[in-house]
Amino acid sequence: MDAENYGLYFHFPFCLRRCRYCDFYSTERKLARIPAYVRALMREIEWTGAAGGSPCADSVFFGGGTPSLLEPGQLGRVLDRIRKSFRLDPQAEITLEANPGTVDRARLAAFRAAGVNRLSLGIQSADDGELRMLGRIHTYAEAEQACRDARRAGFANISLDLIYGLPGQTEAAWTHTLERALALGPEHLSLYALTLERGTELARAVRRGALPAPEDDAAAEMYERAEEMLAAAGYRHYEISNWARDASPAAGAESADLCVPGFPARACRHNLRYWLIRPYLGFGAGAHGCAAGKRYANIRSVEKFIDRIRTGTPRRFPLTPAASRSSAHTREDELREAMWLGLRLTEAGVSREAYRSRFGEDYCVRFRKEIDSSITDGLLEWTRNGEALRLTPRGRLLGNRVFQLFV
Ligand code: SF4
CATH class of the missing domain: 1.10.10 (Arc Repressor Mutant, subunit A)
Incomplete structure (x- = not known):
């Protein structure tokens, strides 16, 4: 991974409905503003690319929020603009986070055709009661269907997100979730322990006693159970919360070119940037970036982001008028x-x-x-x-x- 290469992160802060545990920056009220948001993103890409002299990029990550709410045509236009403004590696890893409640086979095929080559599906649990408790908008059957549809749509690199340590979750229920997820044959798994974030509905329900408080010891046992099961299934535990396969029966010819030396072939190349302290650029409301000796964060408001880009003028790389905070990223920080x-x-x-x-x-x-x-x-x-x-x-x-x- 070359230090001159950038990873590009796009924040898409729109969701159909807020999940009960989530404190990420996203909104469920402004879906009508998506077209204006996409236009602002395209301008931000153009300015950043021009200010940086068309830099090289080898990973693109659409995160959120729910970026799978984008129309495939909108995502395709964003990718076209990236290709015009950056020297995008033809083998670049292009990830889309997808909520199973927002995709079907036709949409997935269109995302694939637009250039997305890695899908990160938030399936979270195989238990519909747990999914309801979390406030997810999909059932497990729908999540499974989304994974199968993604395979048929040509995705050879699929990651599944699961959450453990839920209120009242038993080890047997977690084992069942892991078994069902493994049966889908993903190339990559991200497992997150639930944290009760202040101000979320779930934290309030636990505080007033409507749900049992999750237990740290139980979560630790679930983590160890996952380590055993995933190792037995051939996954390498390359990061605290992430496991990946070296190769996959579903792998296409592109896969070998996408790996980072020393890590499993299907490790997430974009996220490795964060852990290896390699530069990345953030686009969109609430996105963060770290490049050219600066750390920065864009403003956390869809309206203000659109407005700042519409009325602002280009700034010195890597900043745009959307950046509301920036500070020096020093050698001491890097060390x-x-x-x-x-x-x-x-x-x-x-x-x-x-x-x-x-x-x-x-x-x-x-x-x-x-x-x-x-x-x-x-x-x-x-x-x-x-x-x-x-x-x-x-x-x-x-x-x-x-x-x-x-x-
Ligand atoms: S879909 Fe993701 S970003 Fe949106 S509310 Fe749920 S967990 Fe948060």
Whole structure:
């Protein structure tokens, strides 16, 4: 992965209905503004590409929100504009997050034809009672159908999102969800422990006793259960919450060209940028970016985003008038991020040699105290060849305790 290459993230903050656990930035009220939002995105792409001198890009990620609410024609126009404004690698990974309640076979085929080559489906659970508790707009049968439709539409790279540690969820129910998800043969799985975010409906229901509080111990057991089952099914656990296959029976010819050395073939190339501290550009309301020595965030309002782009003028790369916050991203920031984000890479860990050649110093000198105490506490270990530092199985359960030492 070349540091001159950018990953492009597009935030699409529209949903049909808010899920009860979600605190991401998205709105269910402004669907009529989608065409104006897409026009603003196209302008933002054009300005950023021009300000950066048509930079190279090798991954595109449409996240949200629910970007699968876009019409395939709209998404195709956004991709065309990207190809005009950036030097987009012909083998670029192009991911679309999709809610199973918003897609059918024809739409999926049209997204595929528009250039999307990786689908991330938020199926969350195989239990309809759990899906209702979460406020999802689909049943499990619909999620399964969406996955089958995606295969028929030509997707050879499918990721499934699941959530565990739900109020009242049993280990048997979680095992059943994992079994059903594995039976769909995804190339990639992202498993997230439910966090009760303040202000969400689910957090309020737990607080007033309408739902039992999720238990940390139960969630830890579910995580370990997933580790066992996914390893047995041939998935590599490459990041704390992410598993991927090396190859897939469904893989097309394109797949081999999309991998990052040292990681499973179907690891998410775009998300690896975040953990390997590689530059990415954010587009759309609420999107974040980190490039050219700056961290920045776009304004978190659909209306203000559209307005700022409509009335503003281009700014110096990587910013556009939509950026409401920016700060320097210094070498000191990178040195620390390379540790606490790199340690999320459960298999590879943080390579001592790669760190030394990138920053010209040894992390064992700068962080000696933090590393020694984490090893003593059984949270960090050296890889078998002694070249990289990584989390132990116990450290994976207590990752935040380790990360905060390096922040
Ligand atoms: S679909 Fe995704 S972004 Fe939208 S409310 Fe649900 S979890 Fe949040």
